[in-house]
Amino acid sequence: MVALSDFKFDAEGYLVDPNTWTPELAQAIAERESVTLTERHWVVINYARGEYKAKGEAPTLRNITKNTDVDTKELYSLFPGGPGKKAAMVAGLHKPTGCI
Amino acid sequence: MKTFLILGGGTGGTLMANKLAKRLDAHDWKIVVVDKDETHYYQPGFLFIPFGIYKPEDVVKQKRAFLPSNVEFIVSDIEKIEPAENRVVLKKDDRVLNYDTLLIATGTDIHPEEIEGMLDGGWHQNIFDFYTYAGTTALSQFLKKFNSGRLVFNVAEMPIKCPVAPLEFMMLADDYFVRRGIRSKVELVYATPLSGAFTKPRSSEALGGMLDKKGIHIEPDFAVSGVDSARNVISSYDGRELNYDLLVTIPTNMGADFIGRSGMGDDLNFVPTNKHTLQADKWPNIWVIGDAANVPASKAGAVAHFESDTLTENILHQIKGEPLEETFDGHANCYIESGHGKALLIDFNYDTEPLPGTYPLPVIGPFSLLKESVINHWGKLAFRWMYWNLIVKGRPMPVSTQMTMVGKRP
Numbered sequence: 001m002v003a004l005s006d007f008k009f010d011a012e013g014y015l016v017d018p019n020t021w022t023p024e025l026a027q028a029i030a031e032r033e034s035v036t037l038t039e040r041h042w043v044v045i046n047y048a049r050g051e052y053k054a055k056g057e058a059p060t061l062r063n064i065t066k067n068t069d070v071d072t073k074e075l076y077s078l079f080p081g082g083p084g085k086k087a088a089m090v091a092g093l094h095k096p097t098g099c100i
Numbered sequence: 101m102k103t104f105l106i107l108g109g110g111t112g113g114t115l116m117a118n119k120l121a122k123r124l125d126a127h128d129w130k131i132v133v134v135d136k137d138e139t140h141y142y143q144p145g146f147l148f149i150p151f152g153i154y155k156p157e158d159v160v161k162q163k164r165a166f167l168p169s170n171v172e173f174i175v176s177d178i179e180k181i182e183p184a185e186n187r188v189v190l191k192k193d194d195r196v197l198n199y200d201t202l203l204i205a206t207g208t209d210i211h212p213e214e215i216e217g218m219l220d221g222g223w224h225q226n227i228f229d230f231y232t233y234a235g236t237t238a239l240s241q242f243l244k245k246f247n248s249g250r251l252v253f254n255v256a257e258m259p260i261k262c263p264v265a266p267l268e269f270m271m272l273a274d275d276y277f278v279r280r281g282i283r284s285k286v287e288l289v290y291a292t293p294l295s296g297a298f299t300k301p302r303s304s305e306a307l308g309g310m311l312d313k314k315g316i317h318i319e320p321d322f323a324v325s326g327v328d329s330a331r332n333v334i335s336s337y338d339g340r341e342l343n344y345d346l347l348v349t350i351p352t353n354m355g356a357d358f359i360g361r362s363g364m365g366d367d368l369n370f371v372p373t374n375k376h377t378l379q380a381d382k383w384p385n386i387w388v389i390g391d392a393a394n395v396p397a398s399k400a401g402a403v404a405h406f407e408s409d410t411l412t413e414n415i416l417h418q419i420k421g422e423p424l425e426e427t428f429d430g431h432a433n434c435y436i437e438s439g440h441g442k443a444l445l446i447d448f449n450y451d452t453e454p455l456p457g458t459y460p461l462p463v464i465g466p467f468s469l470l471k472e473s474v475i476n477h478w479g480k481l482a483f484r485w486m487y488w489n490l491i492v493k494g495r496p497m498p499v500s501t502q503m504t505m506v507g508k509r510p
Binding site: 031055057058060061062063067072073076080081082084085095096097098099100 | 135256257263264267293294295298299300303321323325337338352367368396398432434436446448454
């Protein structure tokens with residue numbers, strides 16, 4: 001089990017350097033956020049990591065639901081309280097932001 | 101004779117036609133611009149029309165008038181691009197245009213049909229967009245008769261064109277209802293898919309309480325699931341319902357349909373493009389300017405202007421077989437109207453968030469950054485003159501193409 005204290009998080013709990021992320025760390029972040037990871041969560045997490053590698057940012061909800069078999073309703077049940085933010089958090093990515 | 105084909109005669113397409121007409125040898129190259137209609141709208145002005153600050157006729161001119169005389173202008177819808185054949189098929193008469201080099205400048209449009217129920221009974225009755233000429237002029241008529249009630253503003257999903265427009269709309273609405281003496285009878289609610297009105301650390305720090313002070317309520321993390329226009333309710337996937345008397349929406353923004361039909365776009369029909377060179381990822385003789393590209397820069401006319409320098413040089417490099425410049429840094433520069441005769445200014449790029457400080461500009465500057473001032477408002481109004489006289493004509497602007505840290509407080 002990895003220790004969360006070995007990693008740097010910002011004030012809201014997002015991993016500061018997405019490149020230090022590991023699947024074990026995802027487990028630990030999920031626990032902190034009271035989310036129990038299932039195979040379905042991993043479909044989303046793996047997709048988000050792939051998008052980050054390709055484009056340098058976390059995918060949008062539309063992007064996730066169009067390119068995986070997880071629909072919007074399921075996303076909300078997997079990551080309650082804002083799947084865009086929560087999925088990004090567990091995947092070690094930064095929160096989606098605007099320009100200002 | 102070679103053909104340089106530009107799809108789209110808006111801000112980006114027009115300014116590139118002007119720049120390339122000066123730089124490509126007219127003996128070797130013919131420049132052709134295709135657009136689906138003849139009218140050039142000053143889109144930043146759409147924000148002001150609902151509040152009576154601009155009249156509809158202030159934002160409308162003819163596209164042809166801003167193109168050099170030796171550029172051919174074709175008015176037609178586009179069926180598709182066939183990038184492997186270096187040709188474009190038009191809808192009008194199934195005409196085929198062959199090209200040597202192609203520039204995609206077809207921008208982004210709103211897609212209200214992407215949101216369930218949005219186009220049912222209430223559309224342009226008490227639900228309005230302001231990203232189209234029809235939407236903003238209809239909204240201005242509605243507002244004249246709107247004397248009390250709840251105005252809900254919703255952004256469906258990111259990215260959107262002019263990402264500061266929601267803030268400006270809400271602050272101008274506050275100003276408008278104060279001027280009409282009915283502010284206390286109007287509730288203003290801003291439902292955003294983001295975690296707040298300000299999501300960058302320095303902006304939140306500097307401007308965090310701004311909307312609160314104006315009595316604008318924020319509904320954060322609101323991912324719209326649908327609109328019920330029989331009940332006047334907009335709902336989110338996490339089960340929230342907001343009732344409205346007037347719903348102002350920025351629906352899903354997507355690139356042109358023909359990009360999708362050509363198999364050249366991402367999920368939202370934006371063309372995958374190198375964010376520093378502005379060359380299409382898959383085709384070396386295809387270039388993308390402005391909102392049509394999937395680059396993580398703001399979708400705004402000023403950004404297209406900053407991109408045009410990199411694009412012009414890289415297009416010439418590519419034609420000559422030279423290596424490309426990776427010079428576009430994501431620079432954006434936006435005035436944000438905050439009402440009551442004031443505005444903010446932000447200046448940022450891919451790597452640097454909007455910072456406080458001052459922004460140097462000869463003659464009328466310096467402007468204050470990330471802070472309200474009267475002079476910033478003058479800057480915003482002067483921008484319309486700069487748009488028609490400098491930007492779309494491809495003339496130099498008195499600001500640097502790459503972002504500079506001069507005056508900024510890191």
